[in-house]
Amino acid sequence: MSINFDLNDLQAFRALAEHGSFRHAADAVCISQPALSRRIDKLEKALGVKLFDRTTRRVTLTMTGRAFAPRAERLLDDLDDALIGITDAAPSRRGQLTVACVPSAAYYFMPRVIAQYHQLYPNVRLKVLDTGANRVCAAVVSGEADLGLSFAGNLDEQVQFEWLVHEHYVAACRRDHPLAGRQEVSWSEFFEHDYIMVDKTSGNRFLLDQALMHLKPARASLCETRHVTTMLGMVEAGLGIAAVPTMAMPGNTHPILTSVPLVEPTVARNVGLIKRRGRALSPAARELEALIVGMKTPLPSLPGAATGASSSDSAPNP
DSSP, X not given: OOOOOOHHXXXXXXXXXXXXXXXXXXXXXXXXXXXHHHHHHHHHHHHTSOOEEEOSSOEEEOHHHHHHHHHHHHHHHHHHHHHBTTBOOGGXXXXXXXXXXXXXXXXXXXXXXXXXXXXXXXXEEEEEEEOOHHHHHHHHHHTSOSEEEEESSSOOTTEEEXXXXXXXXXXXXXXXXXTTTOSOXXXXXXXXXXXXXXXXXXXXXXXXXHHTTTOOOSSOOSEEESSHHHHHHHHHTTSOEEEEEGGGSOOTTOSSEEEEEEESSOEEEEEEEEEETTOOOOHHHHHHHHHHHTTOOOOOOOTTOEESSOGGGOOOOO
16 A cells, blocks of 8 residues: 655654644744645545644644554654764754653752753753652653653562662751751651651652651651652741752752751662663663763762662662
């Protein structure tokens, strides 16, 4: 069977699927709106299916269009891959990549990664899905995210984990708090102060509950939040202290917040890159993966840490 469409039609389809607007899609591929419309009509006639639902206010993919989109993306990526080494195709790469991250990893890794990646591929848009560990894993498994940044632990068997950072938990507090300036503080003493905790839906909470199951807090938490970044905002507002991973803390020059190592026990976690087993990454995603792995920088860790990861996921010895 002869199918009468070409590369330009696929590029028009990808642009319209990404932007959801004929005007913005036409701008993205540097053609007029009527020309873009003709390419979409040509592709739909060639395939014998309707790819988009059009209204006066929006353009959305049909069910068939949603199924076709990842296949079209792979075709274009395969062509991009074939051109590497023949010509410098990097500046012309287009599309979108999604990285699902636990919020602390997004804060620690992604600003530098995005800045570097944008310099290399200014026409590839990066989307950061900052969410909980379970959601990060699910997004990678389903294909919603190309890559993920999360910590080792209850990972789906369909994903593989590459270690990036080993870090420990610290007590985040205001600089005017009684614990500020201490060399270390035990968990028992931590629980004697007003404190904020992440809720039971958080991967951090699961890790902490496992490591601290032998301790009985002297008092209940003042309140619970979904994300570590929210806790830090409450600490800054003076509501209490919070146990957070090292990478979630702002720099040492922060005018209000500081941190104190938590011990007895020292609780640590391993953060890394996750991707779905058996799924080939696009050329653009492989470049993004290389940049993230290049950020691998072990954080200072305390000896004798009790980690929430299995021995196979532990960070290598320094």
